[in-house]
Amino acid sequence: MSTPDAAIRAERPGDAAAIRQAVTAAFGQTAEADLVERLRADGEVVASLVAAARTAIVGHILFSRLDTGGRCAAAALAPLAVVPGWQRRGIGAALVRAGIDACRDKAVAVLVVLGDPAFYGRFGFTRALGARLRTPYDCDALTALELVPGALAAGAFAVRYPRAFAALG
Numbered sequence: 001m002s003t004p005d006a007a008i009r010a011e012r013p014g015d016a017a018a019i020r021q022a023v024t025a026a027f028g029q030t031a032e033a034d035l036v037e038r039l040r041a042d043g044e045v046v047a048s049l050v051a052a053a054r055t056a057i058v059g060h061i062l063f064s065r066l067d068t069g070g071r072c073a074a075a076a077l078a079p080l081a082v083v084p085g086w087q088r089r090g091i092g093a094a095l096v097r098a099g100i101d102a103c104r105d106k107a108v109a110v111l112v113v114l115g116d117p118a119f120y121g122r123f124g125f126t127r128a129l130g131a132r133l134r135t136p137y138d139c140d141a142l143t144a145l146e147l148v149p150g151a152l153a154a155g156a157f158a159v160r161y162p163r164a165f166a167a168l169g
C-alpha cells in the first residue's frame with residue numbers, strides 16, 4: 001500500500017532514529033516519540049508501520065497491545081504522525097488503512113483510538129463501539145473498530161493500556 005509520495009511498509013531494524021525524528025516533528029514535542037520507544041522496549045508493539053519517501057521516513061503509526069482480561073485481542077492505535085510538509089497528501093490515511101490490515105492479519109479483533117472522530121470515522125471507528133469499553137481515557141474522542149464483527153457485542157468491558165501510556169500524563 002502506497003501513496004504517490006511515500007511507500008507504506010513495516011518498521012525495520014534501523015528505523016528507530018528516523019521514526020523518533022518524524023514523530024517529534026509531527027507533534028512538536030518528544031512525548032509521543034518517547035511513548036513509541038517505551039512501547040518497543042516493553043515488547044507491547046502489535047504493529048509499527050512507516051511511510052517512507054525517497055530519502056526519509058515521513059510518517060509512522062503504531063498499534064500496541066491492550067489488556068482486555070481475556071475478552072478478545074485488542075490494540076490501541078497511537079501515535080499516528082505525519083511530518084509537517086508531508087501532511088494533507090493522504091499519507092496519514094494510508095498509514096491507518098495499512099495498519100488496520102496489519103492488525104487484522106495478526107488476528108486483532110478490536111482497535112481503539114483516542115483522536116478526532118471525524119478523521120478516524122472514515123476508517124469505520126465509531127463512538128458507539130468506543131462507548132462499550134471502559135478505559136482510563138473515556139471521552140467523546142475515544143472510538144473503536146471491530147475487525148471481528150460482533151467482538152464488542154457482548155457488552156461493556158474494561159481495557160488496560162500498556163504502562164508506557166501512564167508516562168504521557
Ligand SMILES: CC(C)(COP(=O)(O)OP(=O)(O)OC[C@H]1O[C@@H](n2cnc3c(N)ncnc32)[C@H](O)[C@@H]1OP(=O)(O)O)[C@@H](O)C(=O)NCCC(=O)NCCS
Nearest residue numbers: 026027080081082087088089090091092093094114115119
Ligand atoms: C493527523 C495527521 C496524522 C494526518 O495526517 P495526513 O497525512 O495529513 O492525513 P491525510 O492527508 O490522510 O488526511 C486525511 C484527512 O484528514 C483530515 N485532516 C488531516 N489533517 C488534518 C488536520 N490537521 N486537521 C483537521 N483535519 C485534518 C482531512 O479531512 C483530510 O482529508 P482531505 O485530504 O480530504 O482534506 C497529521 O496531521 C499529524 O501528524 N498531525 C500531528 C500529530 C497528530 O495530531 N496525530 C494524531 C493523533 S490522534
